[in-house]
Amino acid sequence: MRLPLVLILIAPLLEIASFIIVGRAIGVLATLGLVVLSAIIGLALLRFQGAGILRRLQTEAQRGVDPGQELVHAALLVVAAFLLIVPGFFGDIVGLLLFIPFVRNMAWRLIKPRIVAQSGFSHGGFQPRRSVDPDVVDLDDNEFRREPNPNSPWRDPRISDS
Template identity: 30%
Template structure:
């Protein structure tokens, strides 16, 4: 299973990104395509910073009240990945990055991430040290 995901991440995703960039350059022109890539990078930086600061403050509040900031940690992971995706050149990664940064769509990914972590813990792949 790891090999399939590794293949997709290393070979298929960049190939798809290149294909979309070439198609975009042909449809709207190279200068506009480059401008859109730069603008999504700027948008990604802004969204990741604003959402990240909001989540950091939420985690601080939860810690001050003696609560574990589990939900805030999942939000932080999604924001980190989403911001990174928006900074990388390509439109497919930009769409995925925006979905991870927007609070409405991030809920889906947080549920999936929480389930994946629970499965890893139950399988013994992750050890919790107290």
């Protein structure tokens, strides 16, 4: 939990330092041009890569395969595009790295053990699941019915229960 906080505090300092270093090396106008160019590249890459990810998600959903990896790839692509669009060279480097499939696969291998996905769908269609939470009571359709409550505060008093 402390690592994201440290990154949030250090990231602006890294970006400011990178602006100073690049600005001294190539000049102010060229630095501003690179910032604008990185934003345009981020938008273009998101458009092209995003369409491919959506096609792969649809294909995996039709095959009945767990789309977890493609969902993580899609999320990482959105983060990568955001990092490219936001001004800063350190974020641009991280964003460009996230557009490389190998880097996203490494991130997936790190994230996968921490993800718990539950689905009621299987290859044969929807299969109801029983909850493992002891505080949840699962009822079948014949064990549950809904009737109007005459004492409900949400009941409209103008409507009679005839």
